[in-house]
Amino acid sequence: MLLTATDIHKTFHTADGPFTVLRGVDLALEAGESLALTGESGSGKSTLLHLIGGLDTPDQGQIMINSADIAAMDDNGRAALRRGTVGVVFQQFNLIPSLRVADNIAFQSRLAGRDDPKWNADLADRMGLTAHLRKYPEQLSGGQQQRVAIARTLAPRPKLVLADEPTGNLDEATADDVMSLMLDLVADAGAGLLMVTHSIALAERLSRRVHLRAGQVAA
Numbered sequence: 630m631l632l633t634a635t636d637i638h639k640t641f642h643t644a645d646g647p648f649t650v651l652r653g654v655d656l657a658l659e660a661g662e663s664l665a666l667t668g669e670s671g672s673g674k675s676t677l678l679h680l681i682g683g684l685d686t687p688d689q690g691q692i693m694i695n696s697a698d699i700a701a702m703d704d705n706g707r708a709a710l711r712r713g714t715v716g717v718v719f720q721q722f723n724l725i726p727s728l729r730v731a732d733n734i735a736f737q738s739r740l741a742g743r744d745d746p747k748w749n750a751d752l753a754d755r756m757g758l759t760a761h762l763r764k765y766p767e768q769l770s771g772g773q774q775q776r777v778a779i780a781r782t783l784a785p786r787p788k789l790v791l792a793d794e795p796t797g798n799l800d801e802a803t804a805d806d807v808m809s810l811m812l813d814l815v816a817d818a819g820a821g822l823l824m825v826t827h828s829i830a831l832a833e834r835l836s837r838r839v840h841l842r843a844g845q846v847a848a
C-alpha cells in the first residue's frame with residue numbers, strides 16, 4: 630500500500646480553547662489509484678493533507694508512506710520525503726519570484742538530484758507553458774502560475790501526489806486538461822493521487838472518493 634492513514638486525530642489549540650478537526654480518520658491509497666477528498670468547507674481536508682505531507686503532525690494515529698512511518702522521521706527525514714517520494718500542490722503556489730518559469734519547474738527535481746530537462750520540457754509543453762519558460766512568475770496569470778506549480782510538483786516524478794484544489798484557478802476547459810495530464814502521469818508512473826476538491830465533476834474522474842464529515846470519513 631502506497632499510503633495508509635490510521636485513526637488520525639487532530640485538535641488545534643486556539644485562543645478560544647481546543648478545536649478538534651479530525652476524530653479518527655482512516656484512509657488508504659494504492660499505487661496507480663486516485664482518490665478525491667471531499668467535504669464541506671472547514672471539514673478538515675487541508676488539515677489531513679498537511680498531516681500526510683508531513684507539514685504538521687497528528688495528535689494520534691499513524692501515517693505510513695511506502696511502509697515508512699512519517700511520525701518516526703525527524704524534520705530532515707520529512708523534508709527528504711517531500712523532495713523525493715511525495716509531491717505537494719497547495720492552494721498558494723509558492724513560486725520563487727526571482728526564478729524564471731523554467732527554473733521554478735526544475736526547482737524541486739534539482740533539489741532531489743533528479744533533474745531531467747527533457748521531461749521538464751515535456752511537462753511544460755503539456756501544461757501549455759512552453760512560450761512562458763523565460764518569464765518570471767509575476768508576468769503570468771493566476772492560472773498559468775498554478776500550472777507552473779503543478780509542473781514543478783510533477784517534475785521529480787513523485788510516487789504520491791497530494792493536491793489541494795489544484796485546478797481552482799483554472800477555467801473549466803483548462804482544469805479538465807490539467808486533470809487529464811495529472812491522471813495520465815499518475816497512471817503512467819504508477820503513482821498515487823490524493824486530491825482535495827469541491828468539484829463533483831472532478832471527483833468523478835478519480836478512481837474513488839472519500840467524504841469527510843464531523844471529523845471522520847463518512848460511511
Ligand SMILES: Nc1ncnc2c1ncn2[C@@H]1O[C@H](COP(=O)(O)OP(=O)(O)OP(=O)(O)O)[C@@H](O)[C@H]1O
Nearest residue numbers: 641643648650668669670671672673674675676677
Ligand atoms: N492552525 C490552525 N489553528 C487553528 N485552527 C485551524 C488551523 N488550521 C485549520 N484550522 C481550523 O480547522 C478547520 C478545518 O480547516 P481545513 O483548512 O482543514 O478545512 P478544509 O476542509 O480544507 O476547508 P476548505 O474547503 O474551506 O479549504 C477549520 O475550522 C479551520 O478554521
